[in-house]
Amino acid sequence: MSSLIKKTAAELGELIAAGQTSALEVTREHLDQISKVDGRVHAFLHVDVEGALAAAKAVDARRAAGEKLGPLAGVPIAVKDVVTTKGLPTTAGSKILEGWVPPYDATLVERLKDAGTVILGKTNMDEFAMGSSTEYSAYGPTFNPWDLTRIPGGSGGGSSAALAAYEAPLSIGTDTGGSIRQPGAVTGTVGAKPTYGGTSRYGLIAFSSSLDTPGPCARTVLDAALLHEVIAGHDPRDSTSIPAPVSPVVAAARQGMSGDLTGVKLGLVKEFMSAEGAEPGVVAAFHAAVESLTKLGAEIVEISCPNFVYALPTYYLIAPSECSSNLARFDGVRYGLRVGDNGVNSLEEVMSLTREAGFGPEVKRRIMVGTYALSSGYYDAYYGQAQKVRTLITRDFQAAFEKVDALISPTTPFVAFQLGARTADPSSMYLADLYTIPSNLYGGPAISVPCGLSEGLPVGLQVMAPTLADDRMYRVAAALESTIGTLTPPEL
Amino acid sequence: MTYADIVERYEPVIGLETHVELGTRTKMFCSCPTEFGAEPNTQVCPVCLALPGALPVVNAVAIESTIKIGLALNCSIAEWCRFARKNYFYPDMPKNFQISQYDEPLCFDGYLDVEVDGRTVRIEIERVHMEEDTGKTMHIGGSTGRIQGATESLVDYNRAGIPLIEIVTKPVTGTGAMAPEVAKAYVAELRDVLRGLGVSDVRMEQGSLRCDVNTSLNKPGEEWGTRTETKNVNSLRSVERAVRSEIIRQSGILDDGGKITQETRHFHEDTGQTTSGRSKETATDYRYFPEPDLVPVTPAREWVEEIRAGLPEMPRVRRLRLREAWGLSEHDMQSVLNAGAVDLIEATIVAGASSEGARKWWMGELARRSNETGQELDALGITPQWVAELVSLTDAGKLNDKLARQVVEAGLNGEGTPGEIMAARKLEVVSDTGALLEAIDAAIAANPDVAEKIRGGNQGAAGVLIGAVMKTTGGQADAKTVRGLILEKLK
C-alpha cells in the first residue's frame, strides 16, 4: 500500500501546496487503490477517472503558475451519489434515476471544485438515503472494510467505506437521521452533520427537506473541519440556508487537538443511557471514552431530555411524509426510468408502473407511510402531532444547552452488523438511528468520532452542539481523537 | 321557460375564483424569464423542471404584487403565512405537487364594489393567495386536439412556475336576475384594478386572467343548492353567458325534480353551453402540508403601509371623480371607458386642453379612425400633447372645424405637430377682414336673390353666401366671422 493514500487530507494539501508531491500523483494513487479494492468494498457507483485526472492536472498547473493553493487543493474526494454533479451520473442509489446525468452542479460541488478538490466519483448509498446499512442501494450493498461480511452503515455507507478502505481521504455525506454519523461510527471514521441550514441543500436530491443536511466525512476531525469550511456558508439558492458566517471549525479542531477540555461542560443524555438496544460493548467503549474526556478536563453531568424517547416515531412520521411528496417528481416524464409505455397503457398506468419498477421496497414503504400520515383525517394525529413533538424535542435541547456546552452519547446502539441481519424487520433497522435523530429534528450540529472498539469493530461517540455552534463539537471531537487516536482498519 | 321566469322562482348564488398570472419578469420560484409565446421548453431551468436536487426561492416582486392586489381589494395582509404543497400527479406539474398556500393566505377578508345598472354591489373577497402556474399540454392523435381520444400528449414547461395569484370571492347572494351581469362586472372591475396596479397584463385571451365560476340555485328561503364549478371561462362575455347558461340548465334539472351533481363543468365559447367534466366526489386528497423548502412570509407592517401609500387611485373612484369633473352623463362616461380613452383625455386636459375639447377629438375623429383600423387609440401615433395643441389652436380661432379635421388627418399620417402641419400646408383661418369683405362682396354680387332674402330678414339664407365665401377662401375663413360680416353688410 502506498504511503500517500494513508495520509490525511491536511497532510496531502500541504505536500501538494509545497510541491513535494503533485495532485496528479495523489489522484493516481487513490484511483489505483479504488481499482485494487473497490471490487470487494463497492464504495463507488461511478468512478470518474478522466475527470479526476484532469482536475488534478489543473491544480498542478495552477501551482506551476505560481498560484497560492488552498488547504485542500488537489486533495481527492468522493461524493455521495445523492448530490448532483454536472456531466457525472447521479442516481441516488435508485433504479429510477439509472443513467441520469445532471445538467447542473450542486452548490457544494461548485464549492469543492472552486477549492481545487479532485472529485474521484460517486459513492454508494441506500436508495434516496433511506436506510442504515447501504443494503437498500439498487446497485448492491457496500461492504465494511473492517469486515467484508458486515454493513458499512447507511445511508452513506459508500462515503464512509471509501475512507476506511483508503480509496479517498475525504468524502461528502448527507444526514437526515444519522446517515453521515452512523456510517462514520461503524467504519471507524469521522462524520459531521453541520447545523441545518449551514450547508446548502441546492443540488442535494431531497429525501426529507426539513432534515436533510450535507456534511463532511473524513478519517480525522481536522480533515472533516477543513472540508466543512469549504462547503459551508450561505447559499441564496437554498431558502433555508442561514445567512451567517461559518463558525471557526478549523480553529476549533486545532484547539481540540491540543487535548485540553478544561472548562468544557458535557452532558450525558440520561434517556439514552437507559434506552434499550445498546450493545454492552458499545456502552463499555463509550464509558471508557467519557473517562478519557474527564481526564482531558471536561466536566460531565447527566442531563434529562424527556422527549428524546419520542424522536424515533417523530422522525418516522416527518421524514416519510416529506419524502412522499419529494419523490413524486420521479414519474418517468422528464428524466429517468420509464416503464410500460407500450402505446396502450395510459400515462397514469405508465407512471405507476415506472414508480413500481424504479423504487425499492424501503422507499415504497416510506412513501406509503408518508402518504398515510398526510391524508385528510390522519394529518392532525400523525404529521401535525409529530411537528409538535418536534418542538418539544427542540426545547429539550435548548434547556440542556443552558446547562452544558454540548451533549454526548454513543453514535449508534450497535457495531456494524452482518449483511442481511436487519432487512427482514424494517423497524429493527430504524433503531440504528436512535441516538442520531434528535439532532436532525432540532437542527443543531452533531459529529461522530471513533472512541474505541467492541468485538474488534469500531464504536463512535457523538457530540451534539447548539445550533450554529459547530465549532464546539469539533473541539470536543478533536480532543477525544487526540487521546484515543484514529482507528486503523485491517489491510484489504 | 324564460330566464325571467327562472329567476322569479330560484335565487342564484355565485362565486368566482380568478387566477391571474403576474407580470413579473421571472417565475415565482426561479429566475427563468416569463415571456409569452417563446419557443417550447426554452424558459426552463432545474427548478421549474423539477430536476432532482433543485430548490425554490420566492420572487420578491411577486410578494409585493400580491400585497398590492390584497390592499386594492381591501384585504387584511397576513402578519405570518406560509406556502404549502398541494400534492397530486399531473404531467403539466413537474414536481407532481403545486406550491400554493393552504390555510394561511397572504391576503384575506376584503371586498370589491362593482356597478351594475347604476346599482353598487359589494363582492366580498375571501382570500388572495400565491401559487405557481402549470406547463402547457398539447394533445395529439385525437380529432379535436382535446384530451379525449388523444393517443399521446406533448408538454412544454415554459409556463410552469409563472406566478399565479388566486382571488376567491365569498358566495355572492341576493343578486337575482342580475347574477350573470354581476359576475361579468366583477371580473371586469377586477381586471381594471389589476391593470391599474400594473401587476399583470390581464389578457383573458392569452390566459393571464382565467376564471372559474361557481353557480348554484335555491328556492327563496331555502338552503343553498349544490354548486357546480365552470372552468375554461376565458372572456368577460363568457363569464356572463356561463352563469346564465348554468342557471338555465340547473333550473331545468330542478324543475324536473332532479338533483344537481357537484362537479366541474366546461364552458364552450361556440355553443355557449357547459358540459360535464370530472365529478368532485372523486376529488383527490391533496395532502397539503407546509412547504419545507420555503420559510414563512412575514411582511413588515411598515412595508405594507408603504405599499398602501403607493397604490394608484382605484378605477371606480377615479371614474366617479372624472365623470364629475368632466360633467358627463353615466352613458357618456361609459362610452369614454369603452373606447379606452380615459387616460388619454385626462392627459390631454393636463396638457392644457378643455375637457370638452379633449373629449371631442378623442371620442370623435380619433375614435373613428381607431374603429376603422382596429388600432387602439393610444397606438394611433397621436399624443395627448398633440391634441392639446390642436384644441388650443381651435380655441384661439386659428383653426376652424374643417381645417382642424384636415390637421388631424395629416397628424394621423405622421406629418408632425398641429403647428408644423398648419405651416407646411398653409392651413390658417383667414383673418384679414379686407380679403374677406372682398370675397363677401363677390358672393353677394353672384347671388343677388339670396342677398335680397337676407335683407328681408331671412338670416337662415346666409348659409349659401357663407359657403360661397368659404369656397373662395379655400375653407380658410372662420365661418362665424364671415356670417357676422355678411349680416352686418345686408342689414
Added chain:
Amino acid sequence: MTAISREEVAHLARLARLAVTDEELDMFAGQLDVILQSVARVGEVAAEDIPPTSHSVPLTNVFRPDEPRPGLTRAAALAGAPDSAEDRFRVPRILDEEE
C-alpha cells in the same frame, strides 16, 4: 388491533402511483401496520398547546430579486427525457383532465 388494512394500503399505493403487486400488498400491509402502530406513540405526548415546528431554522422572508437569469438550453432540458417530440416532453395518453 391493526392500524391499517390491506385495502387502505392499496388506496395509498394508488394515491402514490405505485403499481404494487398482490404479494407486495400483503407484505406492506403487515409492515405498515407495525410501523404505524409504532409511530402512533407520538400521540402519547401531551402537546395540544405546543406550536408545530415545520422548519428548524428561524428564518423568514427569504426572497430573490426579480431578475432573469439564463436557465437550461432546450437540448439540456430534454436530454434526460425518456421520450420527446416537437421540442416537448412526450407522454402517453392522459386518462382524466385532472387527477
